[in-house]
Amino acid sequence: MKQIIRALSFSTRKAATRMNIDYAFLFMKASGNQLRQITALVESGAILPVVDKIFPFDQTNEALAYVESGRAKGKVVIKVR
Template sequence: MLNALSRRIRKKAASLGVRYQFFFMRADGARLGTLGALYDDGVLRPVVDRIFPFDRMLEAMAYVEQGRTGAGKVVVSMMPRPSST
């Protein structure tokens, strides 16, 4: 089942000129380092739909539950907002 799904996704990605590879990840420092290097080199380019600050977590969850069809991840940021001075 997973292989058939992956094949369909790879075919769609190829039609859009995107290279796609699916893999499972475990918490592992070396693998995380590899991902970090791929990101730094511009190989991995995350797609972000919206970013919510942590204090708007409920709004972020409601947004995700809307069943949106757009591309990108919804991010909840733990970083403090810059103060406006």
């Protein structure tokens, strides 16, 4: 499986290298411990998620349609509060 992902991400890894950016694909299992570790990395600034758009909760259907359209270039966030 890792070789397949590596092959599929070749152009992404090549672009990241050209831009002097570290890129890694991670296989994750739903785990409270892993989520705590990821939270710590995000809060410390070690991981910088790319946010494409933020939608208010009442526009959840529009947010889902945007994701399904394939145009999102980062995370699509639904703001609850």
